Amino acid sequence: MLLFEDIVETRPDVIEPLDIADGMKPAELKEKYGDKVCFAGGITKNIGYMSVKELERHIDEIFSTLGPTGFIAREAGGIPTEMTLESFNEYMTLLHKRRGLWKF
Numbered sequence: 001m002l003l004f005e006d007i008v009e010t011r012p013d014v015i016e017p018l019d020i021a022d023g024m025k026p027a028e029l030k031e032k033y034g035d036k037v038c039f040a041g042g043i044t045k046n047i048g049y050m051s052v053k054e055l056e057r058h059i060d061e062i063f064s065t066l067g068p069t070g071f072i073a074r075e076a077g078g079i080p081t082e083m084t085l086e087s088f089n090e091y092m093t094l095l096h097k098r099r100g101l102w103k104f
Contacts (some may be wrong), residue, residue: 001025010026017041018066019076026065040072040088048080052090063098073099 001023007015011082012054018041026042042062047055073095079088 002031004029004033006018008036012037014038014040014072016072016074017076019044021046021076026062030066030070033068034066038070038072039066041074041076042066042071043073043075045075045077045080047075047091048083048087052087055087055091056094059094059098063101 015037016027016039018029018039020026021044026039029039042065044058047058047074050058059073063071067073083091
């Protein structure tokens with residue numbers, strides 16, 4: 001968060017990753033820099049520890065906060081090794097469902 005303004009001043013197209021687990025504040029960043037840069041990430045690296053309900057809530061919150069434009073949804077740090085296959089499948093279903101709600 002401390003370096004974000006300096007980074008945005010260099011005029012990158014995309015800033016990645018963006019993770020609340022690292023102290024990032026997506027709503028604040030979107031409001032302040034959303035017209036200057038695209039955000040990639042947003043989905044915390046801690047998803048492997050989340051229940052399905054927590055995953056759904058997290059995904060909805062991130063999509064609502066950062067989207068629908070200027071945002072590339074992805075996991076900060078990739079799919080965590082502690083995530084079960086069942087949880088991963090549910091996660092992918094939730095992502096596809098949420099992306100489908102956006103109408104451009």
